[in-house]
Amino acid sequence: MAEHILSGSGAEVLGSLSQAVKKRTGLFGRTYEDPALAELYETIREAWLEWQNALLNFEDADCKEMVDYYTYRIKASQIRYEYLLRKxxxxxxxQAQ
Known part of the structure; x- marks a missing residue:
């Protein structure tokens, strides 16, 4: 289920972002030239991790309420991740112009 998350255009954008960003100390010990890009890159990474966490917790849900909750979290975090990729x-x- 989670294997396709970074396939296709999502992986390309993350790869391009990491290559396009130059050196300057940024979040989590990484280095970037533009702090705004560093923040966006880290936000995309955090959104993806949140999505993965929701998927894992959904698999371990043991009652109907928790299944409903994690279903909501999966969809919400997926929408956030896709929005950040579009951004x-x-x-x-x-930047290419």
Whole structure:
């Protein structure tokens, strides 16, 4: 289920972002030139981790209420992740001009 998450355009955007960003101390010990890009990159990473966490917790849910809760969390975190990817693509397109 989670194998396809970073496939396709999502993986390309993350790869392009990490290559496009130059050196400057940033979040989590990484180095970036533009702090805004560093923050966006880390936010995308955190959104993906949140999505993965919701998927794992869904598999361990033991009652109907928790299944409903994690279903909501999965969908919400997926939407957030996809939004951030679209934002990164738009930013990447602006930088290419």
């Amino acid at each position: 990164a693509k738009a930013l990447q397109a602006l």
